[in-house]
Amino acid sequence: MEQLSPTAYVILGLVRNEPRSGYEIKAVVDNSTRFFWAASYGQIYPELKNLAEAGLIVGSDSPTGGRRRTVYEITADGEEELRAWLRRPPQTFEMREEGLLKLFFADALPPGEAVAIVRAMRAHRLEVNAQLRSIEALKGEIEDPYPMIVLRGGIEFTQWFADWCERMEEEILAALPEKRSN
Numbered sequence: 001m002e003q004l005s006p007t008a009y010v011i012l013g014l015v016r017n018e019p020r021s022g023y024e025i026k027a028v029v030d031n032s033t034r035f036f037w038a039a040s041y042g043q044i045y046p047e048l049k050n051l052a053e054a055g056l057i058v059g060s061d062s063p064t065g066g067r068r069r070t071v072y073e074i075t076a077d078g079e080e081e082l083r084a085w086l087r088r089p090p091q092t093f094e095m096r097e098e099g100l101l102k103l104f105f106a107d108a109l110p111p112g113e114a115v116a117i118v119r120a121m122r123a124h125r126l127e128v129n130a131q132l133r134s135i136e137a138l139k140g141e142i143e144d145p146y147p148m149i150v151l152r153g154g155i156e157f158t159q160w161f162a163d164w165c166e167r168m169e170e171e172i173l174a175a176l177p178e179k180r181s182n
Contacts, residue, residue: 004050004051004081004085005043005047006037006092007039007043007044007047008047008050008051008056009082009085010025010029010033010037010039011025011039011044011047011048011051011057011072012051012056012057012074012078012081012082012085013082014028014029015057015072015073015074015078016074016078016079016082019060019062019071019072019073020071020072021062021069021070021071021072022041022044022045022048022070022072023069024071025039025044025048025072026039026040026041026044029044031135032147035128035131035132035154036150036154048070048072051072051078052072054077055075055077055078056074056075056077056078056081057072057073057074057075057078058072058073058075059071059072060072060073097121099117099118099120099121099124100121102117103117103118103121103168111176111177112172112173112176114172115169115172115173118165118168118169118172119165119169121161121165122161122162122165122166122169125158125159125161125162125165126158126162128154128158129155129158129159129162132151132154132155132158133155135151136148136151136152136155139151
């Protein structure tokens, strides 16, 4: 079997406890792992096909309201593959933050415009932090503690990043010749 993509493991993890359609997988991703590992329909559907061909999931027809719908569930081989992947050390250490990329090259802008980049990053992180806190408020007591541990990590990280942006804004402004606040 060829090496699976991270999206394939997202799918295996999400169908492990509950059979789901591709649409349902995408919806769960959008409200959970998207904050640290996104997956698009363009990734999910080909992976569902690959996983089914590899015998790691099995799909069954489950139409709703006259609409064609396939629901997937994990097989014993899929469970074994998921556990093997969980036991291996992470291979991808990546953070994609377009704002940091823009800030890296901000010397191409007139002095002071980097502040707008930092302010935009801070506003975005505060918005994400609020989203994560609203998810935390809805979860209450759940049996599986690990998604909540990751959620709390996301809350703490987004707050730290917003605070860092605020400190960097002050640093940039202090270095400006006119010390503008705009």
